[in-house]
Amino acid sequence: MGRLNPRLLLTATVFLAVAVAMPQTMADDDIEQVRKLRNTESILPLSQILKKIEASYPGTLLDVELEYEDAKFIYEIEILDANHVVQEMKVDASTGKILTTEHD
Secondary structure (H helix, E strand, O other), rough: OOOOOHHHHHHHHHHHHHHHHHHHHHHHHHHHHHHHHHHHOOOOOOOHHHHHHHHHHHHHHEEEEEEEEEEEEEEEEEEEEOOOEEEEEEEEOOOOOEEEEEOO
């Protein structure tokens, strides 16, 4: 399948901003929360996380969510690999360490 292209990265970034945004009144608060986390360097940029992941998990990015679990921020990422298998992983948003992986 190849490398993640910049258009997919932009789509994932926009999706991340929108995914945490339901309803609209919460959207502004959630987007501001992500900005604060990035400004204080509490979480790594999604682009940095995806570059690290693609070395071991090349494919097409399907979904990204930023969650707060077990007292830390976690990127939940789904990638469709060359064999058409969805790879699901949880990544520590502050370190970039892959915490879990599984596939469907």
